[in-house]
Amino acid sequence: xxxxxxxxxxxxxxxxxxxxxxxxxxxxxxxxxxxxxxxxxxxxxxxxxxxxxxxxxxxxxxxxxxxxxxxxxxxx
Numbered sequence: 001x002x003x004x005x006x007x008x009x010x011x012x013x014x015x016x017x018x019x020x021x022x023x024x025x026x027x028x029x030x031x032x033x034x035x036x037x038x039x040x041x042x043x044x045x046x047x048x049x050x051x052x053x054x055x056x057x058x059x060x061x062x063x064x065x066x067x068x069x070x071x072x073x074x075x076x
Contacts, residue, residue: 033068037061 041061
C-alpha cells in the first residue's frame with residue numbers, strides 16, 4: 001500500500017512540473033470544459049427527448065457536464 005502512495009506522489013509531481021513549463025496549457029485546460037458546456041451544450045439542448053429515452057430526467061447540459069470534466073481530466 002505504501003508503494004501505491006509513493007507512485008501516485010511521484011506521478012503527481014512529474015505532472016505538476018510539466019504544467020509549470022506550459023502556462024498556456026493550464027489556461028487551455030481550464031477554459032476547454034467551459035467552451036464545451038456552453039457551445040455544445042446549447043447546440044444540443046433540443047435533444048432532451050433523446051437523453052430522456054436513456055433514463056435521464058434533466059437538461060442536456062446536466063447530462064454532458066460530468067463527461068466533459070472526466071474527458072478533460074483524463075486526456076491531459
